[in-house]
Amino acid sequence: MKPEITVVVAQGPSHDPTKRTREQEIADRLSGRGDWEVLVVPHLNDLRPDAASLAALRQRTGHLIVFSWLYPRAAHWILDRHRISGQRGTTRLQLDTDGKPSDEMPSDPQQEPVERVIDIRTVPTRAIYCIDLRACTSADAVLQEVERILTETGKSASRSSVAASEGNGSRPWRSITDDTQRRWYPVIDFARCTNCMECIDFCLFGVYGLDESDTILVEQPDNCRKGCPACSRVCPENAIIFPQHKSPAIAGASSSIDGLKVDLSQLFGKPEPDQHAKQIAQQERDQQLAASANQSSSSSSTVPPSQDAPRRDTSDDTSDDLDKLINALDQFDL
Amino acid sequence: MSDSLVFMMGQFEATFPTDRQYARNHMWARQQDPAYRFGFSAYAVRLLQDVYFLDWIVDPGTPLQPRQEIGSIESKKAEASLYAPIAGRLSAFNPELLDDPSAINVDTYGIGWLFEIQSPIPDLPEGDAMSGLMSAQQYIAYLDEVWVATQRTIKGQLA
Ligand code: SF4
Ligand code: SF4
Numbered sequence: 001m002k003p004e005i006t007v008v009v010a011q012g013p014s015h016d017p018t019k020r021t022r023e024q025e026i027a028d029r030l031s032g033r034g035d036w037e038v039l040v041v042p043h044l045n046d047l048r049p050d051a052a053s054l055a056a057l058r059q060r061t062g063h064l065i066v067f068s069w070l071y072p073r074a075a076h077w078i079l080d081r082h083r084i085s086g087q088r089g090t091t092r093l094q095l096d097t098d099g100k101p102s103d104e105m106p107s108d109p110q111q112e113p114v115e116r117v118i119d120i121r122t123v124p125t126r127a128i129y130c131i132d133l134r135a136c137t138s139a140d141a142v143l144q145e146v147e148r149i150l151t152e153t154g155k156s157a158s159r160s161s162v163a164a165s166e167g168n169g170s171r172p173w174r175s176i177t178d179d180t181q182r183r184w185y186p187v188i189d190f191a192r193c194t195n196c197m198e199c200i201d202f203c204l205f206g207v208y209g210l211d212e213s214d215t216i217l218v219e220q221p222d223n224c225r226k227g228c229p230a231c232s233r234v235c236p237e238n239a240i241i242f243p244q245h246k247s248p249a250i251a252g253a254s255s256s257i258d259g260l261k262v263d264l265s266q267l268f269g270k271p272e273p274d275q276h277a278k279q280i281a282q283q284e285r286d287q288q289l290a291a292s293a294n295q296s297s298s299s300s301s302t303v304p305p306s307q308d309a310p311r312r313d314t315s316d317d318t319s320d321d322l323d324k325l326i327n328a329l330d331q332f333d334l
Numbered sequence: 335m336s337d338s339l340v341f342m343m344g345q346f347e348a349t350f351p352t353d354r355q356y357a358r359n360h361m362w363a364r365q366q367d368p369a370y371r372f373g374f375s376a377y378a379v380r381l382l383q384d385v386y387f388l389d390w391i392v393d394p395g396t397p398l399q400p401r402q403e404i405g406s407i408e409s410k411k412a413e414a415s416l417y418a419p420i421a422g423r424l425s426a427f428n429p430e431l432l433d434d435p436s437a438i439n440v441d442t443y444g445i446g447w448l449f450e451i452q453s454p455i456p457d458l459p460e461g462d463a464m465s466g467l468m469s470a471q472q473y474i475a476y477l478d479e480v481w482v483a484t485q486r487t488i489k490g491q492l493a
């Protein structure tokens with residue numbers, strides 16, 4: 001039986017040369033193996049519903065392995081929103097070092113008495129493995145993981161066919177381009193969402209709506225006020241993801257893992273966090289409303305988010321010079 | 335560029351031309367009638383290092399509150415949101431930086447400028463913290479104050 005597996009490498013939005021190199025390396029390394037095809041597509045977050053890349057992915061009904069510069073939860077639910085759905089596969093390539101996938105959806109329904117949207121929805125049986133490119137520090141490990149997934153999904157071609165196709169470059173990767181612009185919008189994690197409607201009541205910009213079966217959906221993503229992740233604080237299930245938000249928790253990180261880069265926002269004028277989440281959220285929303293009423297200008301934002309917990313301050317020795325400090329960043333760098 | 339003052343960030347000499355003013359959020363400001371042009375100070379650039387990506391979330395013409403979020407930046411070492419240094423009306427973004435922000439690293443006080451703000455109140459009374467602009471001298475005194483805290487912030491995030 002012909003294995004139907006598509007490996008997708010979604011590029012990042014930025015000019016970071018280390019990211020570009022990593023995307024290339026992984027696409028090259030996984031190409032020409034015969035057991036799967038490799039597609040390179042633009043940044044998933046920025047694709048519009050009519051994007052050629054999404055059309056191509058919708059045609060692939062087999063298992064998907066999707067590499068992107070997004071948290072796996074964010075990538076999964078962005079695809080889901082574009083009608084590319086499947087069971088969430090668990091990858092071993094995780095940012096967390098403890099090796100345990102802490103962002104799994106609730107696995108035991110006994111322990112989860114609440115009904116989630118996902119429980120009442122039919123999801124195709126094929127698996128979608130979303131892998132964070134930030135966790136892909138070695139192309140070898142990536143290849144190994146793809147082979148492991150091949151076995152796990154039970155569609156594995158025999159080792160011999162893998163070996164046979166090796167090195168002949170018979171199937172180079174294919175790249176699909178779309179005109180993309182930066183986009184900003186919420187994505188709902190339906191494995192968490194309970195359809196409680198808090199978000200639709202809260203948002204004053206008509207971003208949320210209901211589908212035919214009265215289930216919440218992000219109806220007008222582009223109405224969302226850029227820089228206002230207010231409703232993500234209001235959702236009692238933490239089901240609302242803003243894939244492009246700088247704070248890992250809001251961008252779909254599993255647990256409270258720290259971002260890999262230093263956040264210098266306070267240096268550039270970010271106000272101190274001194275309010276409770278809900279107050280901040282309301283304030284943000286109201287100021288967004290005022291801003292949109294006061295101006296015809298379409299994409300303005302008024303208020304800095306101040307969601308972060310106060311900075312941990314673990315240092316007691318401040319005599320180190322900056323070079324040492326900045327060099328220490330390197331080990332966290334990509 | 336005429337004179338400049340130096341602030342030592344560890345071994346690194348950060349220089350600040352005296353022909354312009356500085357904001358507390360580590361941007362320089364230079365009056366170009368009728369607007370103020372802003373860019374990152376050498377202090378900010380040293381902490382950011384290579385800038386990879388710059389994104390603005392307001393449009394030219396937008397009225398700004400001081401500290402209003404206006405965009406974000408990604409660099410080799412850091413990510414940050416960016417905030418308005420003063421109140422006023424945003425009049426222009428440096429178009430050259432949108433495709434390739436590397437001019438910030440190459441020439442932060444010149445072609446690496448970020449945006450221009452038309453301020454209704456150029457000379458605010460002192461004490462109006464974020465809105466006031468400082469001389470290079472005052473800025474260095476300010477860096478003296480915040481340098482230790484900045485190092486702590488970075489370390490705190492690394493721990
Ligand atoms: S607030 Fe959260 S849980 Fe409630 S409907 Fe919205 S996304 Fe779902
Ligand atoms: S972030 Fe603000 S504008 Fe966007 S959906 Fe949430 S409440 Fe609405």
